[in-house]
Amino acid sequence: MGLAIALTLAAGCTEPNPSFVEPEKCAAGEYLYQQSFAATHPDRLDVLFVVDDTREAGAARYALRESAAEIIGALGDMDYRVGVTTTDGSGQLHNPSAACPSEGYASPDQPSPVESLTCLLNVAEGPLTPPAGIQSILNAVRSDVNANFIRPDARLLVIVVSVYDDCSSNGLIRGPNLDNCEWQQGALTPIVGEGGLARPLISVKQDGNATALAVIVGPNDGQVFPVNTEPEPSCSGVNGTALHGTRYRELADTMGVWGFAESICSGELAAPVVAAIQQLGYSSEARYCLGKAAPNGVREVELIQGDAETGTMLTSNSDAGYAFIGTSRECGNGLVALSEEARVSVRGNSHVQILFCGP
Structure with a gap:
């Protein structure tokens, strides 16, 4: 949704907008997907x-x-x-x-x-x-x-x-x-x-x-x-x-x-x-299986708390972020893992929103 709004606003400008950065496009033959998953707290x-x-x-x-x-x-x-x-x-x-x-x-x-x-x-x-x-x-x-x-x-x-x-x-x-x-x-x-x-x-x-x-x-x-x-x-x-x-x-x-x-x-x-x-009884990380293949990994992972419209962008391969594990026996499209530290703030109906390109 955020990408669509940014593109719409940019198209309506009559003067160049130096603060606008056009989002990176997917490769030819790929589409941009956004998938949400319920978030769990480690404790x-x-x-x-x-x-x-x-x-x-x-x-x-x-x-x-x-x-x-x-x-x-x-x-x-x-x-x-x-x-x-x-x-x-x-x-x-x-x-x-x-x-x-x-x-x-x-x-x-x-x-x-x-x-x-x-x-x-x-x-x-x-x-x-x-x-x-x-x-x-x-x-x-x-x-x-x-x-x-x-x-x-x-x-x-x-x-x-x-x-x-x-x-x-x-x-x-x-x-x-x-x-x-x-x-x-x-x-x-x-x-x-x-x-x-x-x-x-x-x-x-x-x-x-x-x-x-x-x-x-x-x-x-x-x-x-x-x-x-x-x-x-x-x-x-x-x-x-x-x-x-x-x-x-x-x-x-x-x-x-x-x-x-x-x-x-x-x-x-x-x-x-x-x-x-x-x-x-305890899991140090959460793992989410993407619904579509993500051959080039994921673009963004956002943790959205409760009913908030926006959340926290997580950093790849950090202690408080996420990691793209790729395909495995349990998930042929690609697994995204959230760290324990990233999940300690989860409360209520929170969710993880993942943006990625795929066929």
Whole structure:
């Protein structure tokens, strides 16, 4: 918009304007593109626990609730929100009693975040419905399901704790026999590919470093159970007995460095949860994948705060600026990275505006 205005004003002048500098044109066959992305703050983190509410997960739920102090401790001085949902597929934040925070999540603004989280993690056994944890995730991040939980300027960390594998099937598999999830594998919604569950999760945030997934589930042991053959457990431990967690682990794999998988049978539950927060809860830089190829890099990167019309022009390859990384396996058009120092001033619905030439 700024370029168009400058050109229009210059064209209307009757005398030369010594202060006007004509913008550099794109190469022949290229066009000037402007793309905006939501900006995230490095210290803001929204954490969503997806908790198995089946009868068999009772020991794991108890262990997770008892880990509330360790979880809050691992979040340290971050500006966090911690919400809880179940694997029932609805994605609605779990708020079991009036004693829990009215906001539906734990935060450092509350008198006792540990007590708040302990209350929210008091998840009771749910109805006999197929455990659709991944569908719960995708619903939970929708504003029409949980208004005011997911912040536009915060990163998102999802932590799944389950003794069953995911059974998201868009309603094709129904209870009360949970073994149908093993016997009707063909009815499950795929993780990758067209119509898969991975892409909507990866696309929740425009910053490629802003969404992370940790799954604390059964191992991927390759077991397949024919119809009417009772599924056998894949592991047992202090958190109970678990079936394989193949689909959850596949989803974590698609997240690349922002995916984490650990066996729910490996020992005390607090350890992998804290490890996931420490490994995935912080990102020193934001990464944005351009929608068009930028063979010659980018022209301008501007950080615009809130509803302001103009913002701060960032400097290339500086501590408080940006870097054009170029093409990569994760982004064929070109990645632009914003430094930690550039993002510490982000607040509310801020965005990054990138100007570049491309075909």
